[in-house]
């Protein structure tokens with residue numbers, strides 16, 4: 001393990017907020033965590049796991065210890081005639097796992113290409129994009145339970161996955177460190193094409209019988225055109241979740257805006273937060289160094305050296321403007337620290 005003091009996090013969060021952590025520890029092996037947990041609890045009591053920093057907004061210096069898990073083994077556990085079970089340690093870069101499975105023609109996570117961050121963070125908000133979610137391919141999660149410091153395994157069914165949600169945001173909140181994830185990937189992949197403009201883009205490229213590699217590549221192309229690259233413009237992807245509203249509320253919006261886009265979810269309706277932001281006049285809106293990204297207003301971007309506090313205030317301004325217009329409270333997807 002490597003231990004640093006008064007450590008700059010500017011390159012470790014995709015908003016590029018220049019804050020510092022009292023202690024920053026790179027954990028290179030799972031078993032190093034045993035002693036570390038006691039040490040951190042005794043020395044400061046306050047700690048945070050930081051993966052790729054792509055779903056986090058630091059609003060101040062971190063007065064405690066940050067653990068960055070760098071163990072990153074990938075291994076094939078078993079396979080049967082339909083599935084291969086892959087174990088990926090927490091420090092594996094998510095997109096490397098997507099490339100690995102696509103190269104082996106194993107289906108299930110190809111539409112999740114180019115989502116930044118690490119495997120260890122992926123189950124927490126059940127990452128999803130273009131019609132796939134982690135929960136569709138996740139078999140088990142291994143984690144350290146901080147209440148008794150034991151390594152435990154939790155099955156997919158028990159993870160209480162929902163839209164950008166899981167047990168790790170509910171009853172297990174702040175009580176776990178994810179050490180690895182086991183995926184169950186299909187040997188006979190069926191491409192998922194029915195979301196956004198995936199099939200359109202494939203036909204434009206003259207592909208009528210796409211493989212999962214074709215789908216993954218097209219999604220890479222769409223994402224590159226639509227989303228800002230965090231290495232060039234600081235951002236954390238979608239800042240807010242898409243709100244899920246009831247039928248009455250939806251009808252009242254539809255009366256005024258017959259073209260409101262919507263997705264039915266059991267007896268509720270999900271509407272794109274990006275649409276609400278756009279209709280509130282905030283698409284491409286800029287204030288100082290901060291703005292909503294013109295191609296995708298759900299993404300808040302740091303055009304310069306904005307502080308985390310300023311970004312939070314900007315996000316609050318979006319929330320209150322959308323609330324005034326639609327009486328819908330947008331909820332952040334990003335973790336605010």
Ligand SMILES: Cc1cc2nc3c(=O)[nH]c(=O)nc-3n(C[C@H](O)[C@H](O)[C@H](O)COP(=O)(O)OP(=O)(O)OC[C@H]3O[C@@H](n4cnc5c(N)ncnc54)[C@H](O)[C@@H]3O)c2cc1C
Nearest residue numbers: 051052053054055116117118120121127128129178236237
């Ligand atoms: C350009 C861009 C596009 C994005 N697109 C998408 C998208 O399409 N779909 C989507 O779902 N998300 C998307 N995201 C959000 C982000 O990539 C995911 O949420 C990702 O899973 C975060 O991983 P991370 O390693 O960066 O997590 P971090 O930001 O480092 O951490 C996020 C949270 O998880 C906790 N955490 C991290 N690792 C562990 C661990 N091992 N054990 C316990 N807690 C842990 C942290 O403490 C923190 O609370 C996007 C982000 C960006 C910047």
